Amino acid sequence: MTAALLLLRRELALSWNGGGGPLLACGFLLSLAVIVPLGAGPRLDQLAHLAPGLVWLALSLASLLTLERLFERDFEDGTLDLLALGSLADEVVVGVKVLSHWLAIGLPLALMTLPVGISLGLAPGQLPLLALTAGLGALAFSFTGGLGAALAIGARKGGLLIAVIVLPLFLPPVIFGAGALVAQAEGRSPAPALALLIACTLVAAVIGVLAGAAGLRGSRT
Amino acid sequence: MDIESRSQDRAGSMIAVSLKDLAVRRGDRTLFEGLTLSVGPGEAVVLTGANGAGKSSLLRVVAGLLPSLSGEVRFERGGQPLDPAEARARHLHLLGHQDGFRSGRTAADELAFQVGWCSGTAEAMEGAVRRLGLAALLPLEVRRLSAGQRRRLALARLLAAPRPIWLLDEPLSPLDARWRAEVGQIMEAHLEGGGLVLAAVHDPLPLPARTCPVGEAA
Numbered sequence: 001m002t003a004a005l006l007l008l009r010r011e012l013a014l015s016w017n018g019g020g021g022p023l024l025a026c027g028f029l030l031s032l033a034v035i036v037p038l039g040a041g042p043r044l045d046q047l048a049h050l051a052p053g054l055v056w057l058a059l060s061l062a063s064l065l066t067l068e069r070l071f072e073r074d075f076e077d078g079t080l081d082l083l084a085l086g087s088l089a090d091e092v093v094v095g096v097k098v099l100s101h102w103l104a105i106g107l108p109l110a111l112m113t114l115p116v117g118i119s120l121g122l123a124p125g126q127l128p129l130l131a132l133t134a135g136l137g138a139l140a141f142s143f144t145g146g147l148g149a150a151l152a153i154g155a156r157k158g159g160l161l162i163a164v165i166v167l168p169l170f171l172p173p174v175i176f177g178a179g180a181l182v183a184q185a186e187g188r189s190p191a192p193a194l195a196l197l198i199a200c201t202l203v204a205a206v207i208g209v210l211a212g213a214a215g216l217r218g219s220r221t
Numbered sequence: 222m223d224i225e226s227r228s229q230d231r232a233g234s235m236i237a238v239s240l241k242d243l244a245v246r247r248g249d250r251t252l253f254e255g256l257t258l259s260v261g262p263g264e265a266v267v268l269t270g271a272n273g274a275g276k277s278s279l280l281r282v283v284a285g286l287l288p289s290l291s292g293e294v295r296f297e298r299g300g301q302p303l304d305p306a307e308a309r310a311r312h313l314h315l316l317g318h319q320d321g322f323r324s325g326r327t328a329a330d331e332l333a334f335q336v337g338w339c340s341g342t343a344e345a346m347e348g349a350v351r352r353l354g355l356a357a358l359l360p361l362e363v364r365r366l367s368a369g370q371r372r373r374l375a376l377a378r379l380l381a382a383p384r385p386i387w388l389l390d391e392p393l394s395p396l397d398a399r400w401r402a403e404v405g406q407i408m409e410a411h412l413e414g415g416g417l418v419l420a421a422v423h424d425p426l427p428l429p430a431r432t433c434p435v436g437e438a439a
Binding site: 002003006007010013014017073076077078079081082083084085086087220221 | 284285286287288309310311313314315317318319320321322323324325326330334335337338339340
């Protein structure tokens with residue numbers, strides 16, 4: 001338990017130290033939010049119609065951008081060896097690293113979707129639901145991303161490989177997250193889509209941790 | 222409870238490592254096969270061999286970071302076999318070429334993490350910092366340390382979290398003459414305390430040690 005807390009503290013410190021992981025990802029998200037309305041023209045009603053999908057597209061791409069650093073630096077500098085020789089199982093190591101990725105990067109990104117939603121013309125009444133679904137979705141993205149990043153350890157062009165592995169797995173949270181917002185905009189209950197989003201997050205947690213640990217073990221050969 | 226378990230650890234730290242008929246393959250090349258070696262408490266064994274002979278791979282196999290093609294690695298305490306996974310997690314230090322220090326963080330932060338990760342105490346860390354003359358270096362970022370200073374920082378983990386099995390990959394190579402002698406004394410103290418050392422080297426260690434050739438010469 002203490003070892004897990006120790007690792008979590010180091011991971012959080014590292015994500016704010018050098019390279020500014022969260023700031024970079026948030027900046028990317030915001031620039032997408034600026035580009036899309038400029039590119040799509042001034043028809044705000046049209047844009048508002050697309051807003052849920054665009055917000056989720058921006059969130060998934062911004063999450064993807066930060067994944068390469070999740071294990072690669074640790075692999076290069078030998079930290080993974082040290083972690084392997086500790087008392088925690090590989091599954092716990094992956095779980096802790098993914099959680100810290102969510103805390104340090106996923107949550108700030110989820111908050112950042114609010115100004116993005118506003119700039120795309122999302123109704124103000126939808127912002128609480130957007131924050132909730134984006135937070136859950138970012139957690140699912142972190143877990144699936146952990147899987148991709150662990151499988152890509154040591155690969156040349158690892159970032160591209162991660163994108164190819166992970167983007168298809170990002171689809172279910174995107175569908176149900178945006179679906180909840182669309183349902184609410186159309187006056188239906190967002191609860192079914194929300195429940196499915198939670199289910200997706202739980203599945204991502206189980207698969208991400210198990211496959212991620214397998215990826216870590218594979219990187220040692 | 223902590224003190225008790227620690228004193229138990231010390232009394233029961235007489236751990237021996239034995240390798241039986243070990244073969245290791247990297248890619249499509251067999252590095253060595255039929256390697257048998259046993260290292261008991263208080264013993265130092267140096268692995269010698271040409272570059273690429275498989276010394277580092279052997280250390281990683283003992284640490285459980287690489288699978289072996291055949292043969293086995295056994296850990297024993299007083300003749301009783303230990304569970305390899307637990308022995309590796311609790312009784313073994315590996316000091317490799319890559320020390321796991323992140324260059325952008327301070328030496329103090331990184332050492333504290335590694336010592337904590339290996340269940341060492343803050344007091345033991347202070348002692349290790351004094352023994353290895355690191356006090357002035359701790360506030361610096363790791364990227365500003367020289368290779369020798371970095372190696373001393375890595376060695377501080379071994380002192381601050383006492384574990385009987387030390388696997389060392391060229392432990393002395395970046396150190397100057399003075400620190401080679403000092404680290405030699407540290408290793409001797411470790412052996413006297415019932416620990417064991419298995420080291421891959423090119424230059425001999427400054428202490429009595431058996432030699433085990435690795436690779437084609439074996």
